[in-house]
Amino acid sequence: MANLRDKVFKIRSKNAGPFTVTVDIFCRNQNSLKRILGLLDGDTLSHLYNVKKDSFEIFEIPDLNVIKISFPRTHIQGSRLDRDMHGAQFAELLNEMELPDNF
Amino acid sequence: MIRVLVPSGVLGLEFSKEALQRGLANNPDIIAIDGGSTDSGPYYLGTANSKYSRAVTSGEWKYLLAARETADIPLVIGSSGTCGTDQSVDWMVEITKNLLRTTKKDLRIGTIKSSLTRQQVVSALQTGRLKTLKHAPDISEEIINDCTGMVALMGVEQIQEALARNADIIIAGRATDTASIAALPLMSGIPPGIAWHGAKVSECGALCSTNPLSGCVQVDFHEDYFEIEPLDPMAQCTPHTVSAHMLYENSDPFILYEPGGYLDVKNTTYEAVSDRKVRVSGGKWIPFPQYSVKIEGVRIAGYQTTSLTMIRNAHYVRNIHTWVEKLKQFLENSLDEKFGVDADTCHLDFRIIGSEATLGSLEYRSSQPVEVGILSIITAETQELANEIAKHINPYLLHFPLSDKEELPTFSFPYSPAETERGPLYEFCLNHALELDDPLEIFKIEVFEANG
Numbered sequence: 001m002a003n004l005r006d007k008v009f010k011i012r013s014k015n016a017g018p019f020t021v022t023v024d025i026f027c028r029n030q031n032s033l034k035r036i037l038g039l040l041d042g043d044t045l046s047h048l049y050n051v052k053k054d055s056f057e058i059f060e061i062p063d064l065n066v067i068k069i070s071f072p073r074t075h076i077q078g079s080r081l082d083r084d085m086h087g088a089q090f091a092e093l094l095n096e097m098e099l100p101d102n103f
Numbered sequence: 104m105i106r107v108l109v110p111s112g113v114l115g116l117e118f119s120k121e122a123l124q125r126g127l128a129n130n131p132d133i134i135a136i137d138g139g140s141t142d143s144g145p146y147y148l149g150t151a152n153s154k155y156s157r158a159v160t161s162g163e164w165k166y167l168l169a170a171r172e173t174a175d176i177p178l179v180i181g182s183s184g185t186c187g188t189d190q191s192v193d194w195m196v197e198i199t200k201n202l203l204r205t206t207k208k209d210l211r212i213g214t215i216k217s218s219l220t221r222q223q224v225v226s227a228l229q230t231g232r233l234k235t236l237k238h239a240p241d242i243s244e245e246i247i248n249d250c251t252g253m254v255a256l257m258g259v260e261q262i263q264e265a266l267a268r269n270a271d272i273i274i275a276g277r278a279t280d281t282a283s284i285a286a287l288p289l290m291s292g293i294p295p296g297i298a299w300h301g302a303k304v305s306e307c308g309a310l311c312s313t314n315p316l317s318g319c320v321q322v323d324f325h326e327d328y329f330e331i332e333p334l335d336p337m338a339q340c341t342p343h344t345v346s347a348h349m350l351y352e353n354s355d356p357f358i359l360y361e362p363g364g365y366l367d368v369k370n371t372t373y374e375a376v377s378d379r380k381v382r383v384s385g386g387k388w389i390p391f392p393q394y395s396v397k398i399e400g401v402r403i404a405g406y407q408t409t410s411l412t413m414i415r416n417a418h419y420v421r422n423i424h425t426w427v428e429k430l431k432q433f434l435e436n437s438l439d440e441k442f443g444v445d446a447d448t449c450h451l452d453f454r455i456i457g458s459e460a461t462l463g464s465l466e467y468r469s470s471q472p473v474e475v476g477i478l479s480i481i482t483a484e485t486q487e488l489a490n491e492i493a494k495h496i497n498p499y500l501l502h503f504p505l506s507d508k509e510e511l512p513t514f515s516f517p518y519s520p521a522e523t524e525r526g527p528l529y530e531f532c533l534n535h536a537l538e539l540d541d542p543l544e545i546f547k548i549e550v551f552e553a554n555g
Binding site for chain 2: 014015016017018019020022024048049050057059061063064066068070072073076077078079080081083084085086089092093096
């Protein structure tokens with residue numbers, strides 16, 4: 001079974017201020033971007049990140065073939081229950097996301 | 104045309120000295136660099152400390168002071184000392200004065216301070232001048248009064264005021280990443296859509312090029328466009344590397360909020376002028392009717408003591424989750440008898456390194472590691488109590504058995520004492536904008552002789 005990372009150039013995540021995490025998915029082409037975008041509905045993202053589905057903002061940047069996903073941090077950066085000061089490892093959940101067989 | 108030399112994304116993170124020299128040879132109008140960010144967490148604002156070492160900061164600043172001297176142009180640093188508090192500005196001034204001790208010239212240092220008092224912020228809350236930004240936590244007068252550090256992020260107006268007062272070296276407190284770069288172009292009549300966009304793209308130095316580590320970039324601001332090129336001959340700016348920078352640490356790839364308005368880059372054009380220089384046009388600036396600045400604040404949310412235990416025994420590694428659960432329950436139950444407190448006010452967190460220490464409950468994978476580490480984090484209302492509890496749990500981390508039927512195990516501690524006092528746990532508690540009648544209202548600007 002293929003993972004999302006096998007189909008893209010790279011996926012990275014980072015803080016966008018202390019209250020928000022932002023993930024950038026660098027797709028290989030426009031067609032691939034559209035197909036990947038189709039997989040990333042609110043339910044899927046909510047399941048991965050345990051954040052309410054209407055909290056995700058999804059942007060499509062066609063010139064760069066990038067999908068950007070921003071969402072509020074469950075634990076504010078650096079607060080007692082936070083585990084990732086820079087928000088940099090959140091990307092791994094999307095990197096490892098398993099793709100449907102026919103994808 | 105206004106030419107801005109940006110030596111790197113932040114003072115303290117190195118830049119190529121050769122690239123800086125190349126930049127100077129091109130006759131820039133100003134050198135602008137950023138000095139901070141919240142990206143490394145709330146500790147820095149809580150304590151007014153710098154993330155980067157004093158020696159490294161001073162070493163790099165010395166080069167920039169010399170570059171300023173050579174070109175005889177202003178040098179600006181925003182968000183001095185990581186968090187940009189008034190103390191951080193003083194720290195940077197002291198470093199600067201030390202470096203300038205042997206200079207004969209009369210140089211003028213401009214400082215812009217942006218720390219806020221609790222009284223100022225409480226009064227803004229009471230008069231409805233604090234506006235909630237996205238994902239902001241709830242605030243109250245009590246929370247504001249608990250803050251140990253609060254700053255406002257200045258824009259260009261405050262830096263322009265110091266430039267207008269003929270400061271040679273401007274040491275600014277907390278500022279937006281772009282402000283120190285956009286200040287002079289805007290002052291010189293460059294349209295705001297061009298000025299802010301060029302500043303955003305270059306705020307991390309050569310991160311918008313193919314060789315981020317080289318640091319230096321040069322931005323030329325024109326009436327209808329700006330051009331950006333890296334100053335390391337091996338690096339290239341391409342339409343892709345430049346436009347991709349709008350994504351970086353920005354929740355919305357098309358919009359950038361700044362004091363007084365926002366930049367909209369939805370309809371911008373990026374064209375290669377050469378194989379290493381890019382021309383950008385089309386950025387739009389939309390002013391807000393009311394000027395406001397973002398504010399940041401942190402408070403103390405407890406005191407922490409930590410320890411690290413290493414476990415290699417295969418039986419215990421296999422049953423590590425059961426072990427941690429039993430240990431946690433046992434220790435939490437002991438808190439009342441030993442210290443007269445409970446698990447609601449004293450938190451015992453055990454993070455299993457090798458299992459889900461990074462992602463916590465989001466982790467979905469599992470496998471059998473060779474060894475695991477237990478990072479114990481004790482958070483209590485006082486440091487003394489956190490230390491006491493950490494000492495109390497130490498023998499159990501060393502010897503706690505999985506069941507009554509087995510012999511006492513003994514695990515490994517990598518150092519003595521096993522406990523490390525971490526000090527206060529700081530927490531970001533503001534994500535608000537403060538409305539101002541005058542951009543200079545809360546900022547303290549001074550210009551003085553360096554050797555005075």
